[in-house]
Amino acid sequence: MNAVGNTQAKIYGIGAEFQSARDLYHAAEKIRDAGFQKWDVFSPFPIHGMDEAMGMKKSILGKIVFFGGLTGFLTAVSLEFGTSSFLYPLIVAGKPTNLYTVPAFFPVMFELTILLSAFTAVFGMLILNGLPRLNHQLFNWDRFKLVTEDKFFVAIEAHDAKFSSRSVSDFLESIGGTNITTIHGD
């Protein structure tokens, strides 16, 4: 078995190469069924149904975004009513702040809800994905660069509870992986 990176450093994980999206898909199903938790697949393009093949749970991002949107909504409500209704009551064009003049406040509530939801969605997604980052141990493996061309990869990480170098590499070989490589850190 090949080893790449600084072989004195800790092992990041074991990678395997596959030749097609179909192979990768079925490999993912087998890895999922084998009970691994810390692993990922890499492909030049999105593969439909891969999240199910990997047994991924629904992201919690939606729930986080809800609270982001709620924050935006409440910010707008408190800024609008707080300032022009309590701290310094305003009457514009003969319209005091009451239930019937609330429409003037809607656009701000709407926009701030959308704005903070969108921010939470984008930045929450980046944080959940561990981004941004400058480098990744996987890049120590030269063949992995083909992932942006026509090759498909799987990597099982060393901190998976079921990880052991020998059994994982045998397992990856048994499900059809080639160029199985131990990837060390820097």
Place this chain on the structure above:
Amino acid sequence: MSSGHEPSQPGSHTFDYKHVGGRFIGLVALAIVAYAAVGFGAINDTKQFAFSYLFAFTFFFTICMGGLFWTLVHHAVDAEWSVVVRRQLENMASLLVVMAILFIPLIFVAPKLWYWMTKLPGQDILLDEKWPYLTEEFFWIRAAFYFLFFGIAALWLRSNSIKQDVTGDARYTLLNRKITFASLPLFAVSLTFAAIDWLMGLDYHWFSTMWGVYIFAGTALSSLCVLVLIITALRNAGYFQNIITLEHYHILGKLMLAFTIFWAYIGFSQYMLIWYANIPEETVYFLRRNTENWQILSTALVVGHFFVPFLLLLPNLGKKKPAFLCGMAFWILSMHMLDIYVIVLPVLHKAGASLSWLDVACIAAIGCTLAAIFLKRLGDAPLWPLKDPRLKKSIALKN
């Protein structure tokens, strides 16, 4: 795809009239009774008849237009998911030809509805300024053009689609796409100006640049609701087995949510711009609808047309449950009816809403007519495009 071997079996692609049975006769009978009542009312109280009929006409017209809209969208974006429901949309759109015939009574009561027709040149500067748009000749030419266009587009798309059921020739898909690209701008213009002519024209002093989009929002939403009801009824009768899955319902539910929000967005934008600019010429529309007991109906519209469906459709719970979606569809359709009611009738009942039996009779007359002809259309052609090149992928839809 089997063809002709198992006719009239549930699960087959041909609609069997036995599922309708006596109800078809019932519909026709009810329609005849309703027309008799409407005719009686038209003689007794022509003005009430004119507004009630326009109300009922607009309600069903928007639904049929929605059928045409979704068919056009399907072809324009080369959609995959909607192949299995497209025939029902085409059936809905083909009813526009019937709407053209049902428009005829309005010709006779036109001056009672659109009172600018009774004004002479020089009487009202605001009307003279709108020359030559608001002249009787141009008004009827426009109406004829709308129905000519709607009819041709709807029937042509449907007939190509049915021809493909036999040959499976992909040429028809491409031809329909070409028709669609020619039709889309015409559709937008026709729907907008039809809304301006028939609804905004009820008070020619008033104007709103959001009007066409506002009517369109209700159009797209209400036709989705009718589509949900149609396919659920057919599924319950045993059709569409393994053709329309819960995934399709999921998409329809998502679109219903999207257009609920769209309706509210457009409705609010229209309201707020007029409300805060506070120009008497513009506020007259909302002044009427926000006073007397019209106020209650307008408020009910905000709650019932937006907040209720929005909050119920937002979670993922119900979108894959046909029964739930049907409940929502009924609710939204009744709200759409209220929406049209609050658009049309305040022009007549200035002192406050008062429901007339003619409102109900007109809805029954037009509704039964369309339902009966729709049932006939169901059996005329296969229930879904049998040989559409994308049918398989549409059936295998996954959200």
